[in-house]
Amino acid sequence: MSSARAQIAAKTPEWRAGRAGWLFIAPAITLIAVFFFLPVGASLLLSITDFDLYAVANPSNVRIVGTRNYTDLLQNPTFWLALKNTFYFALVGGPLTVATSLGAALLVNAKAVRFKTFFRTVYFLPFVTTLVAVAIVWRYLYHPQYGFLNYALGAVGIHPIDWLGDPRWAMPAIILLAVWKNFGYNMLIFIAGLQSVPEDLYEAAALDGAGAVRQFWHVTLPNLAPTFFFVGVVTMIGYFQLFAEPYVMTAGGPLGATTSLVLFMYEEGFRWWRLGVAASIAFLLFLIILVWTAIQLRLERRLAA
Amino acid sequence: MLRRRTIRVILVACALAACNGAEAREQRITLRFWAMGAEGENVQQLVREFEHEHPNVSVRVQQIPWTAAHEKLLTAFVGNVTPDLAQLGNTWVPELQAVDAIEPLDSYVAQSAVVKASRVFPGIWDTNVLNDTLFAVPWYVDTRVLFYRKDILAAAGYDSMPQSWPMWREAMEAIKKKAGKRQWAIFLPTNEWMQPVVLGLQNGSPILKDGGRYGAFEDPEFRGAYEFYVGLFRDGLAPIAGNNDIANAYQEFARGTFAMWITGPWNIGEFERRLPPAMQKSWATAPLPGPSGAPSGVSNAGGSSLVIFKGTAHPKESWELIEFLSKPDIQRRFYHLTGDLPAQIDAWQDTSLAGNRYAAAFYTQLQRVRPTPKVPEWEFITSKIIDASELSIRGGMSTDRALAQLDAQVNRILEKRRWILARAAHAQHDSAATVRIR
Numbered sequence: 001m002s003s004a005r006a007q008i009a010a011k012t013p014e015w016r017a018g019r020a021g022w023l024f025i026a027p028a029i030t031l032i033a034v035f036f037f038l039p040v041g042a043s044l045l046l047s048i049t050d051f052d053l054y055a056v057a058n059p060s061n062v063r064i065v066g067t068r069n070y071t072d073l074l075q076n077p078t079f080w081l082a083l084k085n086t087f088y089f090a091l092v093g094g095p096l097t098v099a100t101s102l103g104a105a106l107l108v109n110a111k112a113v114r115f116k117t118f119f120r121t122v123y124f125l126p127f128v129t130t131l132v133a134v135a136i137v138w139r140y141l142y143h144p145q146y147g148f149l150n151y152a153l154g155a156v157g158i159h160p161i162d163w164l165g166d167p168r169w170a171m172p173a174i175i176l177l178a179v180w181k182n183f184g185y186n187m188l189i190f191i192a193g194l195q196s197v198p199e200d201l202y203e204a205a206a207l208d209g210a211g212a213v214r215q216f217w218h219v220t221l222p223n224l225a226p227t228f229f230f231v232g233v234v235t236m237i238g239y240f241q242l243f244a245e246p247y248v249m250t251a252g253g254p255l256g257a258t259t260s261l262v263l264f265m266y267e268e269g270f271r272w273w274r275l276g277v278a279a280s281i282a283f284l285l286f287l288i289i290l291v292w293t294a295i296q297l298r299l300e301r302r303l304a305a
Numbered sequence: 306m307l308r309r310r311t312i313r314v315i316l317v318a319c320a321l322a323a324c325n326g327a328e329a330r331e332q333r334i335t336l337r338f339w340a341m342g343a344e345g346e347n348v349q350q351l352v353r354e355f356e357h358e359h360p361n362v363s364v365r366v367q368q369i370p371w372t373a374a375h376e377k378l379l380t381a382f383v384g385n386v387t388p389d390l391a392q393l394g395n396t397w398v399p400e401l402q403a404v405d406a407i408e409p410l411d412s413y414v415a416q417s418a419v420v421k422a423s424r425v426f427p428g429i430w431d432t433n434v435l436n437d438t439l440f441a442v443p444w445y446v447d448t449r450v451l452f453y454r455k456d457i458l459a460a461a462g463y464d465s466m467p468q469s470w471p472m473w474r475e476a477m478e479a480i481k482k483k484a485g486k487r488q489w490a491i492f493l494p495t496n497e498w499m500q501p502v503v504l505g506l507q508n509g510s511p512i513l514k515d516g517g518r519y520g521a522f523e524d525p526e527f528r529g530a531y532e533f534y535v536g537l538f539r540d541g542l543a544p545i546a547g548n549n550d551i552a553n554a555y556q557e558f559a560r561g562t563f564a565m566w567i568t569g570p571w572n573i574g575e576f577e578r579r580l581p582p583a584m585q586k587s588w589a590t591a592p593l594p595g596p597s598g599a600p601s602g603v604s605n606a607g608g609s610s611l612v613i614f615k616g617t618a619h620p621k622e623s624w625e626l627i628e629f630l631s632k633p634d635i636q637r638r639f640y641h642l643t644g645d646l647p648a649q650i651d652a653w654q655d656t657s658l659a660g661n662r663y664a665a666a667f668y669t670q671l672q673r674v675r676p677t678p679k680v681p682e683w684e685f686i687t688s689k690i691i692d693a694s695e696l697s698i699r700g701g702m703s704t705d706r707a708l709a710q711l712d713a714q715v716n717r718i719l720e721k722r723r724w725i726l727a728r729a730a731h732a733q734h735d736s737a738a739t740v741r742i743r
Binding site for chain 1: 375376379380382383400403404405406547549550552681684685695699717721722724725
């Protein structure tokens with residue numbers, strides 16, 4: 001009798017603590033379930049059907065097609081082009097953005113710089129302006145005949161470039177815009193990272209005879225590592241989902257040179273109303289981002305060790 | 306006691322007033338009308354007149370940009386928020402009919418004094434008929450003709466535009482011979498599907514065959530037209546350029562960069578506005594040449610139609626608005642507001658339209674227009690036609706490969722349609738069998 005009571009007494013607080021824990025995380029779990037697992041599950045289901053305009057009219061027009069959407073996609077040249085463009089944008093634009101942000105952060109954070117708040121605000125401004133408004137201004141900058149960019153290039157003797165009309169230049173033009181638009185946010189995070197590096201480390205390094213470059217390599221960079229990985233992961237996840245820039249600037253052209261995976265998905269889904277195909281593109285993109293992020297996290301762990 | 310009674314009286318009075326208000330409101334109807342681009346802007350003026358004639362109806366015109374219209378219509382249908390009536394590019398009618406979003410209109414037309422098949426260009430009327438049922442009423446029409454430089458053609462030794470393909474091509478070669486290095490005979494934007502499709506229609510191709518079940522691009526009719534089309538680029542008669550590659554086509558036309566341009570009615574006004582005054586006497590319009598002379602010179606039956614959505618609570622009033630917009634004098638006024646060519650033949654009697662020498666080519670062409678395939682997938686298929694022709698023109702892909710690839714793609718797109726048609730036929734067969742057994 002007493003042993004049973006002892007058992008209950010031993011169990012209860014633990015059980016209570018467990019229940020309290022569950023209650024604490026319940027809102028988060030519910031949110032994740034409703035806004036993550038449910039849509040992902042639904043889109044996975046959608047991606048094995050041929051849901052299209054006919055199905056919108058009458059649900060009995062839906063067929064389960066298994067993996068056909070996926071195999072069709074793998075044979076679709078537009079998909080491969082979009083995949084290539086997306087990787088081009090992410091692999092070139094991502095590191096460029098991170099490097100630019102770091103450079104800007106170092107500049108703004110340098111001791112010699114005056115009006116720090118002013119520069120910080122100015123560099124951050126592009127990030128908070130609306131992309132559509134910015135894109136219109138950039139379309140003028142990129143204009144082959146009247147654009148400022150070609151005017152400036154002409155001044156140093158470089159022939160005008162048809163930035164948005166030439167398949168070779170359209171993606172670099174989009175990358176330039178994206179870097180300019182996004183580096184401000186990362187810059188702020190880098191500044192926060194820089195300010196948390198203890199001053200005495202620099203002092204010690206200076207006493208040991210390290211110059212500015214060696215201080216940067218051996219003090220600043222290692223201390224920034226966690227910031228670096230955060231910025232890297234977030235930027236890459238964002239850049240794999242490239243959509244608004246080409247949608248507004250080029251509509252995916254010229255010759256599909258700026259069609260990204262998300263733009264391709266949007267066209268399939270909401271222009272041609274082939275939601276089954278669109279869902280399978282979404283799912284493939286999800287897998288790509290998942291794998292990429294996993295690789296980045298593993299890299300981080302290895303480098304940290 | 307007295308107070309309570311007073312309150313009760315007041316309450317009853319209020320309720321009655323509310324009832325009255327509701328009744329009055331019910332009598333006054335609001336029609337929601339979606340129209341695109343410039344049409345949406347200009348139709349507002351005409352609609353005010355309709356409201357004047359129908360004091361109980363107010364019309365709310367919502368203007369939608371063309372670029373967003375297709376997506377918005379389908380999204381509205383899915384979201385169950387379609388308007389009462391709308392303007393529709395007439396190639397979109399099959400799509401909205403396939404999802405069962407729009408009303409059949411035959412019963413309305415049967416009782417109408419204004420809207421009649423005989424008063425509209427036959428090819429245009431036909432675009433709105435699906436399975437022998439009318440689903441939309443033509444509002445204004447659009448087709449493609451040749452705009453050309455009379456002086457350049459004359460310098461090459463031609464008094465007028467030739468009417469058959471062989472002669473047409475000869476004229477283009479003669480122009481090219483006299484032209485400078487950066488000058489061509491004709492501008493055919495490589496990113497448009499209209500030109501190869503119209504040439505295909507001229508050459509007798511149905512574009513899609515077996516009731517829109519399969520592509521007919523590899524068949525000799527389309528292949529012949531496609532070879533003629535691609536040949537114009539390969540032989541240097543047309544510049545390899547899309548619409549975006551030429552910054553200002555009017556300027557280039559004035560400069561003689563190209564002597565011919567296949568384009569639509571809106572460009573009559575643009576040419577009059579944008580070409581320099583000295584150039585105004587040197588240009589003209591002509592119906593398209595055909596493979597074997599004028600009668601085969603057909604063009605596309607484009608334009609916009611008006612439809613009534615199935616969910617509407619006011620079909621009668623919606624139809625009245627369609628009838629109003631179809632009246633010849635209203636169509637004429639609409640032409641003056643927008644430059645859109647009227648669908649009603651009677652409206653062409655207007656002196657400014659009949660006297661416009663540029664519009665005459667359109668009037669002739671409109672007697673010879675043919676609809677593009679009336680399948681919901683058409684819009685998607687056109688994007689594949691552009692892909693194929695760009696591959697042939699820019700990428701140098703052989704005609705055989707490009708057309709085989711196009712047919713394969715189109716047949717894959719139409720697979721769902723084939724399945725739906727087969728299932729419907731099967732169901733019909735079954736029910737017929739049941740009837741016979743009975």
